[in-house]
Amino acid sequence: LVEQHIIKKSYKNWDQIDNLAFLSKNLYNSAIYTIKQEERGIGQKKKQ
Secondary structure: OOOOOOOOOOOOOOHHHHHHHHHHHHHHHHHHHHHHHHHHHHHHHHHH
16 A cells, blocks of 8 residues: 655755655665565575
8 A cells, every 4th residue: 555645846845855755765675675685595594
């Protein structure tokens, strides 16, 4: 379930919101990558 808000570039705080959304996306992707790497590492240890 996703909630979406459309903010026009003319909005006074658009630059700040855009930057925070960018940073949030990068943090999410980094966390997912780390979790996947850990899962792969654990899977390799079990096989040994």
